[in-house]
Amino acid sequence: MADATSYALLPTSVRTTTESSGDSSLPASGGFFFLSFAVVLITAVAFALGGGFVKDAASHVVGAISETDLDGELQNLHSLHPDPVSRGPVLGVSEKASGGSASLLLGGHGGYPWTNDMLHWQRTGFHFQPPRNWMNDPNGPVFYKGWYHLFYQYNRDAAVWGNITWGHAASRDLVHWLHLPVAMVPDQWYDANGVWTGSATVLPDGGLVMVYTGSANSTVQVQCVAVPADPNDALLLHWRKHPSNPVLLPPPSVLPHDFRDPTTAWVDPSDPSAYLLAIGSKNDTGDRHAGVAYVYSTRDFLSYRLLPGALHTVNGTGMWECVDFFPVSVDGARIGLDTSERAGDGVKHVLKASLDDDRHDYYAIGTYVAEENRWVPDDGEMDVGVGLRYDWGKFYAAKTFYDQNKKRRVLWGWVGEADSERADVSKGWASLMSIPRTVGFDTKTGRNLVFWPVEEVEFLRTTRYDFSGVTVEPGSIVPLSMPTAAQVDIEAQFELDSAAVDAAVDAEIGYNCRTSDGAAGRGLLGPFGLLVLADSVLSERTAAYFYVSRSADGTLRTHFCQDETRSSHASDTVKRVVGYTVPVLDGETLSVRILVDHSIVESFAQGGRSAITSRVYPTQAFNRAKVFLFNNATSAHVKAKSLRIWEMDSTFNHYYRQEAVQICSN
Numbered sequence: 118m119a120d121a122t123s124y125a126l127l128p129t130s131v132r133t134t135t136e137s138s139g140d141s142s143l144p145a146s147g148g149f150f151f152l153s154f155a156v157v158l159i160t161a162v163a164f165a166l167g168g169g170f171v172k173d174a175a176s177h178v179v180g181a182i183s184e185t186d187l188d189g190e191l192q193n194l195h196s197l198h199p200d201p202v203s204r205g206p207v208l209g210v211s212e213k214a215s216g217g218s219a220s221l222l223l224g225g226h227g228g229y230p231w232t233n234d235m236l237h238w239q240r241t242g243f244h245f246q247p248p249r250n251w252m253n254d255p256n257g258p259v260f261y262k263g264w265y266h267l268f269y270q271y272n273r274d275a276a277v278w279g280n281i282t283w284g285h286a287a288s289r290d291l292v293h294w295l296h297l298p299v300a301m302v303p304d305q306w307y308d309a310n311g312v313w314t315g316s317a318t319v320l321p322d323g324g325l326v327m328v329y330t331g332s333a334n335s336t337v338q339v340q341c342v343a344v345p346a347d348p349n350d351a352l353l354l355h356w357r358k359h360p361s362n363p364v365l366l367p368p369p370s371v372l373p374h375d376f377r378d379p380t381t382a383w384v385d386p387s388d389p390s391a392y393l394l395a396i397g398s399k400n401d402t403g404d405r406h407a408g409v410a411y412v413y414s415t416r417d418f419l420s421y422r423l424l425p426g427a428l429h430t431v432n433g434t435g436m437w438e439c440v441d442f443f444p445v446s447v448d449g450a451r452i453g454l455d456t457s458e459r460a461g462d463g464v465k466h467v468l469k470a471s472l473d474d475d476r477h478d479y480y481a482i483g484t485y486v487a488e489e490n491r492w493v494p495d496d497g498e499m500d501v502g503v504g505l506r507y508d509w510g511k512f513y514a515a516k517t518f519y520d521q522n523k524k525r526r527v528l529w530g531w532v533g534e535a536d537s538e539r540a541d542v543s544k545g546w547a548s549l550m551s552i553p554r555t556v557g558f559d560t561k562t563g564r565n566l567v568f569w570p571v572e573e574v575e576f577l578r579t580t581r582y583d584f585s586g587v588t589v590e591p592g593s594i595v596p597l598s599m600p601t602a603a604q605v606d607i608e609a610q611f612e613l614d615s616a617a618v619d620a621a622v623d624a625e626i627g628y629n630c631r632t633s634d635g636a637a638g639r640g641l642l643g644p645f646g647l648l649v650l651a652d653s654v655l656s657e658r659t660a661a662y663f664y665v666s667r668s669a670d671g672t673l674r675t676h677f678c679q680d681e682t683r684s685s686h687a688s689d690t691v692k693r694v695v696g697y698t699v700p701v702l703d704g705e706t707l708s709v710r711i712l713v714d715h716s717i718v719e720s721f722a723q724g725g726r727s728a729i730t731s732r733v734y735p736t737q738a739f740n741r742a743k744v745f746l747f748n749n750a751t752s753a754h755v756k757a758k759s760l761r762i763w764e765m766d767s768t769f770n771h772y773y774r775q776e777a778v779q780i781c782s783n
């Protein structure tokens with residue numbers, strides 16, 4: 118190999134991981150393999166010198182741990198915690214073998230007879246997805262030397278979960294992607310069962326560190342460090358796992374398989390030479406079943422000290438996966454803050470956890486008291502895991518990063534499939550990434566975040582159709598004439614007639630999207646909105662709609678819901694009505710933005726106060742998808758004050774080759 122010399126300078130256990138990846142789907146690199154090994158060496162030395170390897174009695178792990186040491190420690194842990202359970206299809210990582218829909222979605226018998234045309238159509242045009250096979254969580258998103266990087270949990274072998282590596286792609290604009298060779302594969306004993314989720318931290322000198330979870334085997338999760346093999350390579354093609362791995366073992370008090378997904382590190386406000394990072398876990402003491410985020414302090418990313426207590430814990434919420442913790446600007450002055458921005462005037466902190474129990478991403482906004490290693494939610498009733506969600510549909514394991522290029526915080530979420538595993542295997546792929554969304558504090562309500570597709574998505578808009586001013590009578594449907602609507606961006610603002618609102622004194626107290634009849638459940642002031650991915654006779658359609666009701670105290674409540682129940686004739690897909698109330702302030706019109714991209718519908722209500730993502734698999738509406746306005750309220754007229762629909766270009770993502778790098782750079 119061209120860079121064999123650089124290997125010789127480092128411990129034998131360190132290799133650039135793509136060397137052994139053998140991914141035949143991705144052409145081997147040409148020019149980027151001749152790395153400057155001097156830089157590699159400097160990085161390694163800096164790591165070794167950086168931290169003062171002082172054993173700290175309070176910490177559980179310091180420096181390198183051998184497999185034998187680990188065995189001893191884990192024997193102890195195992196005797197404390199018998200009955201280990203693995204994470205994987207049995208725990209629903211594939212979401213096919215778990216829960217009530219198991220037999221349905223494993224697709225053993227009687228599944229829908231999907232044709233190749235239908236399956237082919239389901240692939241998206243402008244969302245990120247790997248060229249083939251299984252994907253789950255976004256990992257280590259970061260902006261580095263002019264490129265956005267997205268790593269992701271990836272099975273190179275099949276369209277089902279397993280053999281997890283770090284897939285990798287890079288982009289100039291978060292929309293057009295270059296598919297790169299896998300960044301890391303399970304080639305060490307400590308990640309032999311999978312290179313699991315992790316986060317990137319950008320160091321003050323511009324350097325980059327990844328901290329990720331190694332799944333040593335089905336019962337043991339450890340934290341590991343990887344650095345770019347060549348920090349000068351803007352494409353970050355090669356990664357070097359640190360010889361000190363694993364750098365962090367589960368503390369004795371937690372189950373060794375309940376310890377994963379380290380966050381991006383932030384500078385310790387009380388000690389600028391130290392970093393803090395959080396890791397999610399679970400406390401099953403007594404009947405707590407509590408989700409918890411622990412915080413570790415580190416100076417060199419190699420030795421760690423567990424801070425006393427926990428950043429936060431909530432009874433009854435179960436295992437917290439993919440914890441995220443970041444500051445937001447509450448005065449609206451800045452749309453994104455660096456992860457190390459301190460709490461204080463105008464800065465609050467968001468804590469997010471992905472609940473393994475119900476597979477939703479919950480967040481709350483609160484106050485970070487760093488000196489007490491504590492975060493307190495503004496509203497205890499709406500705590501993490503019980504209150505607000507990033508998205509009310511299919512959206513999980515999300516991660517944000519601070520984009521220093523455009524001074525914004527950007528969110529990626531994993532959007533799984535809602536069809537059968539059999540269909541996934543037939544089509545040869547499973548899962549998408551959500552559209553990247555900017556995340557900011559809602560200065561108008563002061564109580565929630567707002568999520569909005571990054572502005573680059575608008576560059577993909579082509580032909581525009583304007584249907585503004587259309588009025589929809591109660592109980593009617595208006596077709597919107599355009600050639601094809603499988604890839605569209607819709608923006609709509611609705612006005613509800615005020616006489617009907619005033620008259621609707623008893624409107625549906627206690628309305629709930631989930632338990633409602635969706636678009637077919639008629640009330641005084643709803644449902645109304647848009648039907649997308651519909652066939653011309655409406656035998657299939659997905660409804661994104663508002664439903665206005667009153668609460669017990671007489672005030673109006675607005676619900677924003679998505680009804681998937683009539684999205685497909687196929688019976689082997691999950692179809693639900695999802696959604697929640699969305700805040701609407703005095704004088705605001707009801708507004709929604711909907712991104713339709715073949716089998717995904719992502720909606721954002723009231724400027725992004727509420728988001729819903731659906732996966733739908735039409736059998737009639739595919740290839741000739743239509744859009745309709747509908748109003749199924751019994752008494753209110755609805756006017757689409759403005760309604761514009763853009764056709765969306767495809768992004769035609771490239772495989773990595775020198776020429777493709779040129780194309781993406783221009």
Ligand SMILES: *[C@@H]1O[C@H](CO)[C@@H](O)[C@H](O)[C@H]1NC(C)=O
Nearest residue numbers: 187188191192334335336337
């Ligand atoms: C996982 O690895 C640990 C440490 O090497 C070992 O003690 C344990 O028995 C292993 N468990 C399984 C299921 O292989």
Ligand SMILES: *[C@@H]1O[C@H](CO)[C@@H](O)[C@H](O)[C@H]1NC(C)=O
Nearest residue numbers: 272274275276277278279280
């Ligand atoms: C994992 O890799 C092994 C060895 O290549 C293969 O036999 C197995 O089918 C793979 N498992 C999955 C779930 O892809």
Ligand SMILES: *[C@@H]1O[C@H](CO)[C@@H](O)[C@H](O)[C@H]1NC(C)=O
Nearest residue numbers: 370371400401402405426427
């Ligand atoms: C788990 O919860 C129990 C009961 O509240 C508490 O005593 C214990 O310290 C917690 N364990 C950890 C590791 O946080």
Ligand SMILES: *[C@@H]1O[C@H](CO)[C@@H](O)[C@H](O)[C@H]1NC(C)=O
Nearest residue numbers: 402403404405407431432433
């Ligand atoms: C959480 O559960 C523990 C044990 O059941 C209990 O002692 C504690 O008060 C609970 N915490 C809250 C905030 O309810």
Ligand SMILES: *[C@@H]1O[C@H](CO)[C@@H](O)[C@H](O)[C@H]1NC(C)=O
Nearest residue numbers: 594636637638639648747749
């Ligand atoms: C409106 O409600 C009726 C009655 O429930 C239902 O048959 C119809 O399908 C609904 N319209 C839409 C567009 O869902």
